[in-house]
Amino acid sequence: MQVAVIRFPGSNCDDDVLHVLRHAVPxxxxxxxxxxxxxxxxxxxxxxxxxxxxxxxxxxxxxxxHSPALAAVRRFAAAGGxxxxxxxxxxxxxxxxxxxGALVRNASLHFECRDVHVVVEGRPTPWTGxxxxxxxxxxxxAHAEGRYxxxxxxxxxxxxxVVFRYVDDSGGETEAANPNGSLRNIAGVxxxxxxxxxxxxxxxRAAERVLGGTDGRMVFESLLSGREGRPxxx
Amino acid sequence: MKARVFVTLxxxxxxxxxxxxxxxxxxxxxxxxxxxxxxxxxxxxxxxGSGGEGVExxxxxVEAMCRELLANPVIEEYRFExxxxxxxxxxxxxGAKERQG
Numbered sequence: 153m154q155v156a157v158i159r160f161p162g163s164n165c166d167d168d169v170l171h172v173l174r175h176a177v178p179x180x181x182x183x184x185x186x187x188x189x190x191x192x193x194x195x196x197x198x199x200x201x202x203x204x205x206x207x208x209x210x211x212x213x214x215x216x217x218h219s220p221a222l223a224a225v226r227r228f229a230a231a232g233g234x235x236x237x238x239x240x241x242x243x244x245x246x247x248x249x250x251x252x253g254a255l256v257r258n259a260s261l262h263f264e265c266r267d268v269h270v271v272v273e274g275r276p277t278p279w280t281g282x283x284x285x286x287x288x289x290x291x292x293x294a295h296a297e298g299r300y301x302x303x304x305x306x307x308x309x310x311x312x313x314v315v316f317r318y319v320d321d322s323g324g325e326t327e328a329a330n331p332n333g334s335l336r337n338i339a340g341v342x343x344x345x346x347x348x349x350x351x352x353x354x355x356x357r358a359a360e361r362v363l364g365g366t367d368g369r370m371v372f373e374s375l376l377s378g379r380e381g382r383p384x385x386x
Numbered sequence: 387m388k389a390r391v392f393v394t395l396x397x398x399x400x401x402x403x404x405x406x407x408x409x410x411x412x413x414x415x416x417x418x419x420x421x422x423x424x425x426x427x428x429x430x431x432x433x434x435g436s437g438g439e440g441v442e443x444x445x446x447x448v449e450a451m452c453r454e455l456l457a458n459p460v461i462e463e464y465r466f467e468x469x470x471x472x473x474x475x476x477x478x479x480x481g482a483k484e485r486q487g
Contacts, residue, residue: 254460
């Protein structure tokens with residue numbers, strides 16, 4: 153299993169993702185692909201890491217969405233390849249139209265940097281298959297533009313495409329558990345085909361015991377486990 | 387020729403930044419402030435087109451720039467005006483004021 157980690161100018165979680173894939177997930181190899189590359193080379197999955205690609209100029213993710221590497225990611229996704237966008241990577245995927253919706257300024261106007269809880273749900277994806285149904289994951293967030301909006305959220309819900317949702321530590325979908333004002337507490341979504349996933353929390357920052365938790369590792373381990381469904385919330 | 391592009395949040399999108407500004411203005415004594423919304427202004431310098439059809443072509447190109455990069459249609463709307471600075475009638479002489487949602 154070879155994973156390509158796309159590196160943009162301003163990415164700052166790229167080394168973390170590469171480290172976790174190489175050292176915390178047995179059976180996975182990983183390498184960087186620079187944003188100027190027009191080909192990904194042989195790979196089985198792609199991760200767009202967090203950071204501030206192109207300085208977040210204009211809108212977070214707007215510039216990166218038009219980079220040469222993204223054209224290659226677009227082809228990879230169209231062929232059914234698993235793609236994961238974390239934080240700024242999620243913003244890039246939305247700007248590129250590979251995921252629906254948009255991520256705007258947090259309702260609090262603050263840069264929110266803390267641990268949150270998310271419940272895993274929705275349709276099968278290659279990034280959630282190893283996570284037991286209804287499992288609540290504790291992972292950190294670190295973003296200023298994470299308020300998820302979607303003009304037709306009912307359709308997104310009905311199609312089981314909300315795959316991570318902010319909850320409290322006992323699973324309650326409360327306003328207090330929503331760190332950024334996202335619609336319906338949405339923390340992560342998938343595309344219509346179910347192979348592209350984006351989420352605001354950082355699984356790579358919660359993938360080793362020494363860093364206080366390993367919940368996030370399951371997102372990467374899912375790549376090796378095939379696709380299992382999650383209970384659909386209707 | 388210049389394009390003056392205004393990008394604003396759709397009315398349906400909450401603007402906490404604008405709310406904070408309106409709140410501050412109110413606190414400063416500007417009691418008449420009901421609401422404020424923050425947008426972006428982008429000025430684009432275009433290489434001179436050829437003749438009258440240049441304006442139409444420029445309009446189509448700026449329209450594409452807005453659609454493909456300058457605005458995110460999920461959350462924003464845009465309008466722009468083309469300004470031909472060689473013309474004596476000044477702003478808006480290219481006759482273009484577009485509004486798109």
